[in-house]
Amino acid sequence: MTQKKVVSCPTCTKLVPWTEESLFRPFCCERCKLIDFGDWAAGKNTIAGESVFPDEEDSIGKLQ
Numbered sequence: 001m002t003q004k005k006v007v008s009c010p011t012c013t014k015l016v017p018w019t020e021e022s023l024f025r026p027f028c029c030e031r032c033k034l035i036d037f038g039d040w041a042a043g044k045n046t047i048a049g050e051s052v053f054p055d056e057e058d059s060i061g062k063l064q
């Protein structure tokens, strides 16, 4: 299983491969990272959060 993970830059939504080479992941570049940090300083929470998997929660409910 060597499926490559790809995330979208929180600032510009550009797709970023989740690899060692992506130094600024989940951002596509240092600029986007700094822009996001600027938003934090301005009081805007721009973190989208982890992906939610409703299916997982559903299967837990069936384990009774």
Ligand SMILES: [Zn+2]
Pocket (backbone or CB within 6 Å): 009, 010, 011, 012, 013, 014, 027, 028, 029, 032
């Ligand atoms: Zn970006």
